[in-house]
Amino acid sequence: MTELDVETLRRCRRGNPAALGMLYDCYRRPVYYLARRMVGEMEAEDVCQETFIAVFRSVAKFEGKSKLSTWVLAIATRVCLMHLRKRRRLNTAAEPTDAAEAEPMTLLSPSHELLNKEFLKRLADAMDRLPENQRMVVSLRSFEEMSYEEIARAMNCRLEQVRATLFRARCRLLKFLEGH
Amino acid sequence: MSTPASQHYAPLEWSAYLDGELPAARRNAMREHLRECPSCAAILRSFEAVQRGAEQLAQEPAPTQPQLRTRLIAVSAAIIARSRSRQRWLLWLGLIVSVVIITGLTAALWHGMTQPRATTAAVAASKVRVTLDRVLITRYFVEPPSLEYDVTIHNGDARPLEIIRVIVSDPLGEKERPVASALRVEPGQTLQRVFSRPVGENAQLRPGRYRILLETSDGRLVDEKVVP
Known part of the structure; x- marks a missing residue:
């Protein structure tokens, strides 16, 4: 993921529309992807907008302690979680839980290991069937720069939880892919 | 030293290995182990395929x-x-x-x-002044003796002078004396007053510094006398 340069960031803080546009273009794709994975296509655009409104409003407070991309994705994570909470309040249907069940380890047969369109489609379907927190961790981890620590900070949880959740998510994805 | 092929690493560790989230020593040992353990290599390969697929999905352009x-x-x-x-x-x-x-x-x-x-x-x-003319102990028949300050206040100013507080001090200590509510000296007036404080039956005028301080509406007026 590309990062904005210091000068553009400075202009963003001063509300320069061109710089804000660059920030938006730079991070729209990952934010949209995360939103679509987490809340689905219908609400993804809303999450995207809410995220950027929050980002633009607080960009002046960004202290540079983390990468800008991590900071933006942390805001997007919070907006996604807020949407999911709202949806849970409206919808009583139970979300698949992330119980610490011992997933039997499933391995991909060599034929699956090609990253072809079919595989990606099935992986996307499998990801949609994951519990929220597993989906969130896998989605955030898809952005190569997000370390466990950064994911933990974005999701407001412990680093060990990220490690375990990501592992469980991968096991479950493998199970879905093999069982397809 | 690598782990024997019969002692596998936990799949959880391979997941963290893939993400580069293990200490270097552990990572190196696991890399060695991979060479001789096809089952651990298969686990890692499966996790890798899922991870690469997820990364590829994340590259999809947004509308x-x-x-x-x-x-x-x-x-x-x-x-x-x-x-x-x-x-x-x-x-x-x-x-x-x-x-x-x-x-x-x-x-x-x-x-x-x-x-x-x-x-x-x-x-x-403004030519307003107070003069401590003398200090003496006066004994009366009925009342207890008192230490008296004979004072002359002169107001040579054009404005009337209001006296707010009177403080006398002597070798016996400092004492604030009550003042009549409207102690006022008109412009050009010279007023003679006695301020006193009660003293003991056998009190004598002691040598030392005797001082009178008048706090007025315009400031302070001070005079003193030294009794040898």
Whole structure:
């Protein structure tokens, strides 16, 4: 993921529309992807907008302690979680839980290991069937720069939880892919 | 030293290995182990396929919404501009308030430091003075003896002089004496008064410094006498 340069960031803080546009273009794709994975296509655009409104409003407070991309994705994570909470309040249907069940380890047969369109489609379907927190961790981890620590900070949880959740998510994805 | 092929690493560790989230020593040992353990290698390969697939999915382009983008940026830029202008205004306000407070404090401090001298000087300059003519102990038949201060107050100023407090001090100590509610010396008037304080039956006039201080509406008037 590309990062904005210091000068553009400075202009963003001063509300320069061109710089804000660059920030938006730079991070729209990952934010949209995360939103679509987490809340689905219908609400993804809303999450995207809410995220950027929050980002633009607080960009002046960004202290540079983390990468800008991590900071933006942390805001997007919070907006996604807020949407999911709202949806849970409206919808009583139970979300698949992330119980610490011992997933039997499933391995991909060599034929699956090609990253072809079919595989990606099935992986996307499998990801949609994951519990929220597993989906969130896998989605955030898809952005190569997000370390466990950064994911933990974005999701407001412990680093060990990220490690375990990501592992469980991968096991479950493998199970879905093999069982397809 | 690598782990024997029969002792596998836990799949959880391979997941963390893939993400580069293990200490270097552990990572190196696991890399060695991979060479001789096909089952651990298969686990890692499966995790890798899932991870690469997820990364590839994340590369999908997002649908573009040019109108939304333009509106979002325009509104946000306006909000930021308004917020910055408010911040700047508050900063200026804070600066002005600080300057006023500091100036006020400095002036008050300066005034406090200089006031006694200034008012005494003002009183002196306006020809208002108090003279302690004498001090003596007077014994009466009925009342207990008292230490008396015979004082002359002269107001050579054009304004009337209000006396607010009278404080007498002598080798026995300092004492505030009550003053009649309207002790007032008119312009050009010279007033003679006696201020007294009760003393013991056998009290004698002791040698030392006897002082009278009048606090007036314009400042302080002081005079003193030394009894040898």
